[in-house]
Amino acid sequence: MDYQLSEEQQILVDMVRRFVREEICPLEDKLDPDAGEIDPEDSTRLKEMTRKMGLYGLGIPPEFGGPDVDVTTQTLLAFEMAQHRAGLYNPCYNVFGGAGLAQLYEATEEQKEKYLYPVLRGEKTSFFGLTEPSGGSDPGRAIQTRAVKDGNDWVLNGSKIFISGADHADFGILFARTSEDKGRNGVTCFIVDTDMPGFHVRRVVHTLRSTKYATEIQIEDLRIPEENILGELNKGFAIANDRLSRYRIPYAAGCIGVAMRAQEMAIEYVKIRETFGGLLASRQAIQWMIVDNEIDIRTARHVCLEAAQKADRGEDFRTEAAMAKLLGSEAGGRVVDRVMQIHGGYGMTKDLPLERWYREMRIRRIGEGPSEVQRLVMARNLIGGSFH
Amino acid sequence: MSIRLNKPFQDLTPENLVSVQGQLGVYQLADENDNIFYIGYAGGRSLFGLHGELTREMQARESKPTRFRYEVNQQYISRYEELLMLHQFDYGELPERVKDEYPHKVGVLSPN
Numbered sequence: 177m178d179y180q181l182s183e184e185q186q187i188l189v190d191m192v193r194r195f196v197r198e199e200i201c202p203l204e205d206k207l208d209p210d211a212g213e214i215d216p217e218d219s220t221r222l223k224e225m226t227r228k229m230g231l232y233g234l235g236i237p238p239e240f241g242g243p244d245v246d247v248t249t250q251t252l253l254a255f256e257m258a259q260h261r262a263g264l265y266n267p268c269y270n271v272f273g274g275a276g277l278a279q280l281y282e283a284t285e286e287q288k289e290k291y292l293y294p295v296l297r298g299e300k301t302s303f304f305g306l307t308e309p310s311g312g313s314d315p316g317r318a319i320q321t322r323a324v325k326d327g328n329d330w331v332l333n334g335s336k337i338f339i340s341g342a343d344h345a346d347f348g349i350l351f352a353r354t355s356e357d358k359g360r361n362g363v364t365c366f367i368v369d370t371d372m373p374g375f376h377v378r379r380v381v382h383t384l385r386s387t388k389y390a391t392e393i394q395i396e397d398l399r400i401p402e403e404n405i406l407g408e409l410n411k412g413f414a415i416a417n418d419r420l421s422r423y424r425i426p427y428a429a430g431c432i433g434v435a436m437r438a439q440e441m442a443i444e445y446v447k448i449r450e451t452f453g454g455l456l457a458s459r460q461a462i463q464w465m466i467v468d469n470e471i472d473i474r475t476a477r478h479v480c481l482e483a484a485q486k487a488d489r490g491e492d493f494r495t496e497a498a499m500a501k502l503l504g505s506e507a508g509g510r511v512v513d514r515v516m517q518i519h520g521g522y523g524m525t526k527d528l529p530l531e532r533w534y535r536e537m538r539i540r541r542i543g544e545g546p547s548e549v550q551r552l553v554m555a556r557n558l559i560g561g562s563f564h
Numbered sequence: 565m566s567i568r569l570n571k572p573f574q575d576l577t578p579e580n581l582v583s584v585q586g587q588l589g590v591y592q593l594a595d596e597n598d599n600i601f602y603i604g605y606a607g608g609r610s611l612f613g614l615h616g617e618l619t620r621e622m623q624a625r626e627s628k629p630t631r632f633r634y635e636v637n638q639q640y641i642s643r644y645e646e647l648l649m650l651h652q653f654d655y656g657e658l659p660e661r662v663k664d665e666y667p668h669k670v671g672v673l674s675p676n
Contacts, residue, residue, distance in 0.1 A: 209608035212641065343673060344672075377674060378674065380643075382642050
């Protein structure tokens with residue numbers, strides 16, 4: 177596989193790198209180290225810049241108004257966009273725009289008018305409600321939220337947990353069991369307006385990450401009209417699964433981008449920090465950490481780009497995406513850990529972004545499917561479908 | 565565990581601040597009738613953490629009677645936002661001073 181960037185890709189990568197270093201990082205110098213948002217005026221100004229760059233709405237299909245950028249180039253840009261303090265969970269504070277819920281591209285025209293287009297115009301925000309207290313790794317079987325048909329409506333009862341953005345959202349998609357089938361074939365996806373009676377965000381779920389927090393949702397006799405079913409009745413799991421596969425590539429890319437920036441910081445630091453009369457750079461223990469970082473970064477980056485290229489070719493990329501997610505999150509964690517070690521006491525302080533990355537990177541091994549589930553996905557694809 | 569900050573308020577005095585450490589966390593300020601007029605946090609850039617922030621508040625209030633309560637919390641940003649949402653749920657709006665300072669949209673919680 178050839179990873180020589182095209183001239184156009186190199187220009188875009190350089191442009192985004194400069195944007196992150198010259199526009200995003202200086203803002204962070206004035207924010208709280210755990211901040212997750214920039215001032216709305218800065219956000220508006222920077223969105224105008226990304227529009228002029230032709231990169232606003234990355235991830236939105238061109239037929240819906242997004243820039244015509246392939247998955248590989250988006251991945252290369254995602255490596256760059258993550259290279260700042262908040263970059264793991266809020267790359268560039270969303271000034272490149274968001275694609276919204278990918279599932280809505282498959283919605284009916286009426287649903288697109290009501291939900292998708294307002295999201296793409298930046299007028300509405302949404303959430304993705306899949307995980308429940310009974311489990312998140314095997315949602316097809318774990319979902320206990322029930323939907324019962326009543327006239328032309330469905331009445332939902334249940335709860336969801338670890339749902340990001342539900343407290344700010346105008347609507348979201350919720351998965352509920354709609355048949356006696358206890359597995360994947362009995363789940364339906366519903367579009368839910370957050371002002372519907374019976375929808376409650378009960379609490380913030382505090383985790384290692386301070387921003388982009390998760391919430392717990394309770395659904396009590398929530399009445400949803402039939403036309404708010406997304407996709408087909410009892411086929412909701414396919415919709416959920418599609419997102420899980422697609423999202424693994426940018427998820428991995430964020431981890432790798434942070435690891436790349438941490439490695440840069442380490443290399444800069446070891447050339448100026450002295451111990452026992454010599455630079456850290458001259459110590460073999462340190463050199464090996466730097467080398468191990470590079471091996472981790474290049475391996476993860478290679479697999480991530482391989483997944484992206486397969487996606488661009490329209491091939492099945494599920495195995496590569498799962499491998500990228502596993503490698504990106506685990507390698508990223510190791511790299512940040514080593515770079516903290518190299519920085520000694522300063523590495524643990526909030527003066528540097530490392531302690532935030534360290535906390536947030538730990539979540540990445542669990543979020544969007546833990547490493548064990550990625551291995552399960554790969555094993556199923558490599559061996560065959562009936563051994564699980 | 566209650567998600568509200570339920571500890572009793574204390575008078576914001578130098579004597580009561582002695583036991584407040586320089587840790588990260590959130591705090592609420594109230595008038596003499598315990599009506600909350602401010603919610604704040606001591607974050608990564610706060611000099612001497614909660615102790616520093618509350619000392620600064622005490623000096624800024626001069627002789628106006630002020631009461632305070634606080635919670636040590638490493639996840640001070642998400643806890644702060646949760647307290648803002650709870651206040652909005654309980655009173656229908658944010659405390660006046662927060663309205664002036666906080667430029668972002670506050671989420672909607674409907675706790676039990």
